Amino acid sequence: MVQIPKTPDPASSSAPRSVPTSADVARLAGVSRATVSYVLNNTSAVRISEPTRRRVHEAARELGYVPHAAARSLRAGHSRLVLMPAPSFPAGPLYSRFLTELQWALGRLDYTVVQHGTVGLRGDEAARAWAEMRPVAVLVPGFDLGPQGVEVLKRSGARAVVTLGPEAVDGAHALLMDHEAVGHSAARHLYERGRRRIGVLIPAEEGLEVFSAPRLDGARRAVEGTDATVTRVPLAYEERDAARLAARWKSLGLDAVFAYNDEYAMLLMRALQDEGLAIPGDTAVIGADDLMLGRLLRPRLSTVHLELPSGRDLAALVDRAVRDPDAAPERHKVLGAAVVHRESS
Amino acid sequence: MVQIPKTPDPASSSAPRSVPTSADVARLAGVSRATVSYVLNNTSAVRISEPTRRRVHEAARELGYVPHAAARSLRAGHSRLVLMPAPSFPAGPLYSRFLTELQWALGRLDYTVVQHGTVGLRGDEAARAWAEMRPVAVLVPGFDLGPQGVEVLKRSGARAVVTLGPEAVDGAHALLMDHEAVGHSAARHLYERGRRRIGVLIPAEEGLEVFSAPRLDGARRAVEGTDATVTRVPLAYEERDAARLAARWKSLGLDAVFAYNDEYAMLLMRALQDEGLAIPGDTAVIGADDLMLGRLLRPRLSTVHLELPSGRDLAALVDRAVRDPDAAPERHKVLGAAVVHRESS
Numbered sequence: 239m240v241q242i243p244k245t246p247d248p249a250s251s252s253a254p255r256s257v258p259t260s261a262d263v264a265r266l267a268g269v270s271r272a273t274v275s276y277v278l279n280n281t282s283a284v285r286i287s288e289p290t291r292r293r294v295h296e297a298a299r300e301l302g303y304v305p306h307a308a309a310r311s312l313r314a315g316h317s318r319l320v321l322m323p324a325p326s327f328p329a330g331p332l333y334s335r336f337l338t339e340l341q342w343a344l345g346r347l348d349y350t351v352v353q354h355g356t357v358g359l360r361g362d363e364a365a366r367a368w369a370e371m372r373p374v375a376v377l378v379p380g381f382d383l384g385p386q387g388v389e390v391l392k393r394s395g396a397r398a399v400v401t402l403g404p405e406a407v408d409g410a411h412a413l414l415m416d417h418e419a420v421g422h423s424a425a426r427h428l429y430e431r432g433r434r435r436i437g438v439l440i441p442a443e444e445g446l447e448v449f450s451a452p453r454l455d456g457a458r459r460a461v462e463g464t465d466a467t468v469t470r471v472p473l474a475y476e477e478r479d480a481a482r483l484a485a486r487w488k489s490l491g492l493d494a495v496f497a498y499n500d501e502y503a504m505l506l507m508r509a510l511q512d513e514g515l516a517i518p519g520d521t522a523v524i525g526a527d528d529l530m531l532g533r534l535l536r537p538r539l540s541t542v543h544l545e546l547p548s549g550r551d552l553a554a555l556v557d558r559a560v561r562d563p564d565a566a567p568e569r570h571k572v573l574g575a576a577v578v579h580r581e582s583s
Numbered sequence: 584m585v586q587i588p589k590t591p592d593p594a595s596s597s598a599p600r601s602v603p604t605s606a607d608v609a610r611l612a613g614v615s616r617a618t619v620s621y622v623l624n625n626t627s628a629v630r631i632s633e634p635t636r637r638r639v640h641e642a643a644r645e646l647g648y649v650p651h652a653a654a655r656s657l658r659a660g661h662s663r664l665v666l667m668p669a670p671s672f673p674a675g676p677l678y679s680r681f682l683t684e685l686q687w688a689l690g691r692l693d694y695t696v697v698q699h700g701t702v703g704l705r706g707d708e709a710a711r712a713w714a715e716m717r718p719v720a721v722l723v724p725g726f727d728l729g730p731q732g733v734e735v736l737k738r739s740g741a742r743a744v745v746t747l748g749p750e751a752v753d754g755a756h757a758l759l760m761d762h763e764a765v766g767h768s769a770a771r772h773l774y775e776r777g778r779r780r781i782g783v784l785i786p787a788e789e790g791l792e793v794f795s796a797p798r799l800d801g802a803r804r805a806v807e808g809t810d811a812t813v814t815r816v817p818l819a820y821e822e823r824d825a826a827r828l829a830a831r832w833k834s835l836g837l838d839a840v841f842a843y844n845d846e847y848a849m850l851l852m853r854a855l856q857d858e859g860l861a862i863p864g865d866t867a868v869i870g871a872d873d874l875m876l877g878r879l880l881r882p883r884l885s886t887v888h889l890e891l892p893s894g895r896d897l898a899a900l901v902d903r904a905v906r907d908p909d910a911a912p913e914r915h916k917v918l919g920a921a922v923v924h925r926e927s928s
Contacts, residue, residue: 257740302738304714324686324698341669341700350712353669353698355686367695369649393647395602477878501876508879531846531876533822534853 258301267297274298278305320344320556321373323364324353332527332546333379339549340377347557349375362387369394375556378402378410382448385409398559400552402572404452411559411568413547417449419575420542421456424496424524425468427540427577433494433522434466439502442474450498453526457496471495473502480509487513493521494583500525500532503539507582522583537581545574603646612642619643623650665689665901666718668709669698677872677891678724684894685722692902694720707732714739720901723747723755727793730754743904745897747917749797756904756913758892762794764920765887766801769841769869770813772885772922778839778867779811784847787819795843798871802841816840818847825854832858838866839928845870845877848884852927867928882926890919 260278264271269290276284277294298304322337341351352371359367365387368376375398376391385408388399392409399410406412421438428436438457440450458468469492473483487510497503503525507517517523517537524540525532532539547570555568605623609616614635621629622639643649667682686696697716704712710732713721720743721736730753733744737754744755751757766783773781783802785795803813814837818828832855842848848870852862862868862882869885870877877884892915900913 258738302735304711304735304739306715306717306739321697324682337669337700345700350715351700352666352716353700355682355690355696355698366649370651370695371697372651390647390649393603394649394651475875477875504876504879530820530822531849534849 258303260303260305262301263294263297263303266301267293269294275305317372317374318349319371319373320349320351320375320377321368321371322351322353322377322379323368324355332529332544336546336549340552341549343549343553344556347553349553349556362390365390369396372396374398375400375560377552377556383407383410397563398556400556400559402547403448406567406569409567411555413552413555413570413572415573416571416575417452417573418456418459419573420526420544421453421458421496422460423456423575423577424453424526424542425457425460427524427579428494428496428522428583429461429464429466431494431518431522431583435469435492435494436461436466437469437471437490437492437495439495439498439506440470440472441498441502442472442479446498453496453498473506475502475505477505477509480505481512484509484513484515487515487521495521495523497523497525499527500529500539500541501527503541503582504531504535507535507539518581518583524577524583528578532580535582540580540583541578543574543576543578545572545576547572603648605648605650607646608639608642608648611646612638614639620650662717662719663694664716664718665694665696665720665722666713666716667696667698667722667724668713669700677874677889681891681894685897686894688895688898689901692898694898694901707735710735714741717741719743720745720905722897722901728752728755742908743901745901745904747892748793751912751914754912756900758897758900758915758917760918761916761920762797762918763801763804764918765871765889766798766803766841767805768801768920768922769798769871769887770802770805772869772924773839773841773867773928774806774809774811776839776863776867776928780814780837780839781806781811782814782816782835782837782840784840784843784851785815785817786843786847787817787824791843798841798843818851820847820850822850822854825850826857829854829858829860832860832866840866840868842868842870844872845874845884845886846872848886848927849876849880852880852884863926863928869922869928873923877925880927885925885928886923888919888921888923890917890921892917 260271260274264274273286273290274294276286277291278298344351354368361382362384365383369391372395374396376396377400379402383401388407388409391399400413401407401410402413402415404415404417406414425436436457438454440454454470461468473479495506497506503523507523510517510521515521526542526544528541528543532541605616605619609619618631618635619639621631622636623643689696699713699716706727707729710728714736717740719741721741722745724747728746733752733754736744745758746752746755747758747760749760749762751759770781781802783799785799799815806813814835818824840851842851848868852868855862855866860866871887871889873886873888877886
């Protein structure tokens with residue numbers, strides 16, 4: 239980083255200021271601390287006149303006071319904090335959109351959503367780090383959380399734990415992302431297009447096994463009992479590795495490949511084309527995620543369109559679970575998988 | 584969502600369990616509450632024997648007790664919480680990598696990083712929502728935070744506010760992302776390749792103006808006093824809009840375009856090629872971000888390579904600022920912009 243010469247900052251030379259409290263606000267507004275709390279936390283249970291509300295808000299603004307979420311949650315015995323571990327894989331456009339919609343929906347239900355960056359922690363160890371924040375609910379996407387981790391979270395006061403992954407975890411609500419169905423749809427499509435030697439691309443990058451393993455299983459299941467074969471094909475997301483794979487492609491004897499997702503499909507397709515292979519003539523290619531870039535490729539990329547759960551439905555499930563923490567865990571299947579057939583297969 | 588028939592959950596029918604406290608751990612381990620606190624918060628100031636440490640950890644594990652971050656921060660007067668608003672734009676691969684590195688580096692300094700999803704809130708209103716979490720530091724990337732917002736955060740106890748954006752904000756440390764330099768480099772490159780009628784693509788999507796406006800300014804500055812012109816070209820990230828733009832491309836009379844970034848460049852390049860235009864013959868194209876996909880296009884995409892601040896440097900700045908909250912705000916220029924010339928320009 240380039241250090242730029244500093245200009246003196248007038249604010250920094252003043253005496254340290256103390257943090258204003260709700261008592262300061264009450265004093266300035268001429269009301270009780272309870273009234274301050276009712277007004278600023280938007281409690282609807284208590285009737286407070288409009289002029290009083292305005293006086294409290296003005297005093298709070300003048301003093302620069304904002305309520306303390308942690309103190310409030312300590313008093314209430316639970317927070318409105320919904321915690322999600324930040325994904326350890328680079329979030330694609332599909333997941334980003336889902337996340338924004340979910341945060342919006344939970345915000346409308348008066349929850350605060352934070353993503354916790356648990357870099358380097360795994361499974362139940364990560365769960366302990368999350369528990370320190372005392373969330374009222376935890377949403378865990380594609381993570382290796384076990385029943386013990388769920389227990390730790392519940393003992394620390396979480397009323398709802400919801401997992402998004404291929405399998406349910408004891409004690410937690412589950413949105414079952416059926417990645418087997420993704421691989422199944424892709425391989426079945428290739429089989430129906432007359433292909434019999436099907437490769438399934440497995441990203442070499444860490445953190446993606448939870449998705450790639452069930453996709454491979456699904457592809458195997460799709461051709462079970464037929465004369466078709468499924469071959470595991472590892473690939474790192476790098477041009478060099480793709481070129482190496484393309485150079486020995488003919489020796490693999492594959493006539494089709496399910497390329498994990500659209501981005502890996504783009505990488506592989508380019509390498510195969512550079513090697514002089516015709517797509518789909520020599521090898522049919524299908525991706526997944528239905529990203530814009532697939533439509534921009536030539537030939538246009540066939541893909542598996544995924545339907546993530548709606549943010550609104552998931553927010554409603556969280557709210558239901560928080561209100562009734564003793565209800566039996568819900569199980570929902572949420573990943574729609576539909577083949578979009580274009581030109582590459 | 585498809586509801587799956589529930590299996591009864593043995594845990595849910597048991598009596599509600601109370602949340603274990605540090606007093607419970609102290610009782611089980613036969614030590615004082617202070618000792619529990621020292622051991623579980625990893626305090627190095629106090630010497631505690633290894634067998635005692637082990638006993639406390641075992642008791643905590645048995646009871647499912649984890650320390651309460653909020654209670655600890657209330658006692659300590661400040662937290663170790665570093666808050667970042669979750670970006671309102673879809674985070675690309677470049678930003679995701681930066682974020683992971685930053686979280687890792689702050690984690691090593693014993694900070695907890697959370698991303699706060701402030702969907703629908705803007706500027707100082709958002710700052711109030713962040714302040715409720717009582718973070719010890721706030722990192723604000725490309726957001727419309729003003730001096731009042733900084734003041735709200737500081738009054739609520741934040742020791743450091745660091746902005747990442749084109750301009751510094753009073754009272755906050757600033758990592759100055761020089762997006763003008765990105766546009767300047769791109770336009771200068773096109774000018775040096777002999778182009779005189781330069782288009783600058785402006786995404787129609789919300790939330791990207793903070794990047795696109797200074798890039799356009801930089802491009803204008805690059806050709807000031809020459810015979811070249813710069814034309815603002817709006818485009819939404821959709822095939823239809825790109826096709827419409829390509830259809831009237833000749834009437835614009837442009838011989839080059841800086842396409843905002845590599846993804847918009849891919850969209851525009853495809854539309855121009857489908858319209859029968861030669862690249863770079865008829866129109867030179869340059870993107871920005873230096874993504875993998877640019878290397879996979881034909882012709883290979885020229886781009887502006889950006890150098891985001893290192894996560895380690897930024898973590899060190901945060902730590903320095905937290906330790907000395909009254910130091911004058913630091914200003915660092917952090918966005919390196921270097922043209923990578925490939926085949927499209």
